[in-house]
Amino acid sequence: MPPRHAARVSIVFRALNEEKWFADALEACRRQELDGTSVEIILVDSGSTDRTIEIAESYGCRVVHIKKSDFTFGRSLNYGCEAATGDYLVFISAHCIPAHEKWLENLIAPLKKDEADYVYGRQIGHDVTRFSEHQIFAQYFPEHDKLPQDDFFANNANSAISKSLWEKYKFDEAVTGLEDMVLAKAIQKDGGRIGYVSDAPVYHIHEESLSQTRRRYFREALTLREIMPEVQFQLGDFFRYYFAAVLHDLSEALNKKRFISKSPEIVMFRLMQYWGAYRGHNEHRILSREQKESYYYPKPRNRNAAPAQHNATLNREKSPAE
Template identity: 70%
Template sequence: MGHEKRSVSIVFRALNEEKWFADALQACRDQDLSGSDIETEIILVDSGSTDGTLEIAERFGCRIVHIKKQDFTFGRSLNWGCEAATGEVLVFISAHCIPAHPRWLVNLTEPLLADKADYTYGKQVGHEVSRFSEKQIFAKYFTEHDKPDQGDFFVNNANSAIRTSVWERYRFCEKATGLEDMVLGKALKADGGRIAYIADAPVVHIHEETLKQTRRRYYREALTLREIMPEVQVTFRDFCRYFTAAVFHDWGEALKERCFASVAGEILLFRFNQFWGTYKGHNEHRTLSRTQKEAYYYPASHKRNEKAHRSLIGEAAETS
């Protein structure tokens, strides 16, 4: 007598993502689900694609949910996708992220199906087309070691999963300009919920943004970050310090990897736009301790950074 199937819904958000979407869907289809009793469905929430995104989705048998551009927010599009889903677990992955492990789906969802966690997120690594500094950011936040029940509310919906019952209780904020994952994560942790990081559930995250788009992304995220961490303030002096420190950190890594000449200028431009967007987004008169700011923005060794980052998010959660 077979085991009862456990249903998992994979939800993508997309707007003109034809370049990498087929690879992402194929990697989902090729997942090794042996011994897991998982059955899957794939849902695409499309916000008006005019390229081949919809044709790719149809070819792979996705259920398609349409959202108008004027109705789109990050949280609302996910909520619509979740409403259309039938799974007991909801998996979120960007359409320009490609699962990089044959057991990605099993590893990401196992803590949820076993009731060991309420919300999980997996590792992200860069692609060969990724900017050098973007890879350094991934290395900072997505380490090699699992965190089965982490103490903070950091989570990232480019590669994550949540129990449907948890999403139904909290839902994603539809007004957030970014970081809707951390908004829900903060509320979940405040109620004693469990967030787990799964290093062995990696995706290749491919950002091919212009520098202007990079600046806008960090600006949008800063607008939300100051709401979920109201003590955050990034001054112009902070901008100068973080930008300078990040550039020298990345230049040092580039020297180690013997690619300094080819990426030195790119590092300078990327980090400027990252921190200028962040500075512009943090435009309220609020204060943040030196330790908290260093944890979130200042490059450091991964071990030291993990400890400082836990302190940063944990302190914010305690004051919520």
């Protein structure tokens, strides 16, 4: 009998000026414990001007470039997948850090065992994560597996698929966001299975301004209304969901004795979240090139802090709600 082919995994990052957390993410990838599986790491860079590429090269990553004029979220991932040699493709944001050494093995396990066709892992907050985002992570990324799940929710900040299945579908290169859910819907429509793995967590670090938060939810809503046209988000929905979310978060903050310090942040974050979603669901203009770039290319994060100072946070356990 011929020797069995050893599995190979390609981890695909996409990045634009992600130097602050990228080294931490790569270091965590380097520490992964795998049994008989080789790993390559690919960075799809869309024009970084900071140390992102330098960091990638220092960790032995293969760097793939995409022009700013050609960039979409789906296209950048397709570039990385085309360059990949792995049997399994793993997607992770450059500001996401695997939380333990079994992250990768646990994430791809359902693919190897044929329990799911496209999987995504848990996301938890970091020390710098806004209070309301901790609540969002807890809502959408629970502590129990869903293998398979009933709906087509998925998130490419921490996900995996076989290369053969990606070659069949590929990511939609035209959508302004939620390319993961567009792919998941297509797979599920053809009888495929979407799965969630709770014990494959990453720390997902958003350090956005409030205006960047609003743009993110606006951009995602533009796609959501296409893949779920039956979902309407009217002004009344905006007020109802906004006040419900604020009251929930304020209650959580009170329980954690953080009510005074977190109340202003909660009110403003949820306002930007739901106002962005409302505007995206009700936007009827065709976006100009300048507008598209403002959504694809938000202003860079504050990168004053050195990556090394955050390494210590990875060595202790954290809850999704601090």
